[in-house]
Amino acid sequence: MLAMLKNYFAFFLVLPFLGGAGLYLTLRMRGLQFLKIPMAFRLLTRKSKGQESLSSFGAVAAVLGGNLGTGNISGIAMALSMGGPGSLFWMWVMALLGAIIKYSGTFLGVRYRELSSRGGYVGGPMYYLEKALKMPLLAKVFCIFTMISAITVGNFVQINSVALPLTEFGIHPFILGAFMALIVGYVIFGGLSRFAKASMIIVPLKAVGYIATSVFILISFHDAILPALKLIITSAFDFKSMFTGVATYSLLTAVRDGFARGLFATDTGVGLAPILHAPVTYTTPGVDIAIAQGVISMLSPIVVMIVCSLTGVVLIVTGAWQTPGLQSTNMCVEAYRIGFDSYLAGHIVTVTLFFFAMTTITTWSYCADRAVEYLFGEKAIKVFQWIFVFLIPIGAMAHVNLVWAVADISVNLMMVINMIGILGLSKLVIHETNAFFFKTKARKGLMPHLNDREEVSKSSL
Template identity: 50%
Template structure:
């Protein structure tokens, strides 16, 4: 019943809401996520200074990617292919393209409504612009409660459960895996913001580039199958696709729904955690300039996520692993890498990748939950919450996670609705900055 309600909410409310608002914002801001993509990458790579305990644009994007590139971005693509067919990859691209503009607006607002905390660092996010921008203080507090619950579920126990599965199959007890990850997470988050920022900036590029190269190697070995794979994706996006001689197949609607769903949740579009992270950036520029720059830089992360998801999908398609019966989710990806590299131990690449993806996701959600706790209570309550957060990690390795996953979806969906309401109510403030003459200093001049 709860699963059916969740599916109906996603299909008839969330996806149309994000798609409509995304298209409207894209037109309103003149396709900025596409026309200024290179400028976004330039700013992202240029601002890496973390001296004086400050947060840079590079570390912010790394932290956001740490949260986006969870276990679902590997296993979730396998699920999308088995549920919606190859056409789901195309619709994932569409949703991510229009959804990224929500990140642009949200991160700009996060900077505009941020404030300095007791330790001198900037804090912001949906809770601040809900309360200060729209006067919805209760909604801001409710968002924080949802962020905390989301961190404990999708950002903690769900990640740990997905990570424990391949380690269990390798003969490592789940509780041992849970305690090991808990110790590593504690070593980072108890070390403060600077340690979190440093670890994210080092790990995320390493794990993303490593996984991309592994996928690229398989594609090079199967170069002749790449174009047919893209042809299959494009054909399946607009026409029903038969599989296994017509015994099974996928409709266009199934591909569209599954692809939109993956494009929405793979990038955390509209959820608002990226606004929390980008609000912390201190580049010593004027507030309005920083707001537009962080909005533009935030569009980098969906591109990276889509690259990872697309490569995963291509590897699954060209190795025909997505058609294997009796396997699902992560195990399909493991099978794809075994076939792609032509030796059994290649599947360990997925296990290693899952570890890093899950680890950085846990770190990012912990940081966002810390900001929510600080907003609801005070900075003095952050440390007790961090102990609770770490204690939940071994539990996640043991529990049956299906119900927790469903709850996590509910929390994420409610966060999305609250945040999109705020974006609709406040987007004109970003539009004024975007259309101001000073905009040329950021979007036109090369500086």
């Protein structure tokens, strides 16, 4: 039943909704995600002030902490086993379209943010749904699904994927979950400052380490790289036989799973980036901070696409994706075992997954905290944090297929609600963006006055 519901969401909501919205925003903002990546890197070095604020680098690290989770490893293995190599191509498409969606959401999240009682900014889809679209009920529903997704996607899925390979060493999933709960509790109970520091240290290290080891394997299997890329493209566009029933179903499955993994890996349209970029502060004259943070937010889908692609190509060149009886994380462990010709080396994935899972869990916890704060006030945050940490060992023992099905459904529901906000306010985003970058005349009434419109120097861009 859950699998059927998940497929329904993927075919009838994820594909047309996100794909169409991404294409529409890309065309209306003239391919911004392709043109402004160099600007994003230049803006990334800006500093923030205040204890309850993040730097731009801290915000990107936090977003990547949530994005670079088990979905980039075990999720890609699942996409290959279910949708075939062609799903990787459609994942690339989703990531590129997702970059402009992430820009739009982050722009709105910063534009409609508010000062909290702690002295820092808070923002996200719930704020622009309520303040700009006058939909307070939908804002509350979004927060509820954020809390549910944090427990399923950001908690159960992460620890469950780490627990799978460690059972081979005789480590009980509950013990692993309890150990992870201690580390996560230390980070999230330390507030925004400790969360930011953990993200800025661990995320770059885990990303560079995983990329380096993956590149080493690809160098060893360099003869198989071009055939693997050819297989990805031909599987994505199997025009010769696509008019047969089986082939058409296979093609649709590749599109569905590629888009679903792209969504899951980059949180495209889900609404995490608007929450995580809202605390960023700096003051330099010239451009609205909402535009600056929107541009910076486009970096994370690019990084995620690189990591996911490396995982997928490694699985193909080593042949691990066709090994019978392997699922999820264990398939990736087998790929690294083959790549390094060592049984123990295969568990590089296990170590990497542990850190991927840890930062993803803490990122989702932070985003859920903002949802709890919006619904129930600041005092309720600690209660939710204790519940969240307590559930980590339980997630380690959950059934893998059930966990992934519930996670996909909850994320899709978050995405639908957030996309209502983004599309409902798309005129504002499009006209302010085009007015700044392409010197078009912004329409009156689309640029509301806000007292927190910090700016950065145009000349420095």
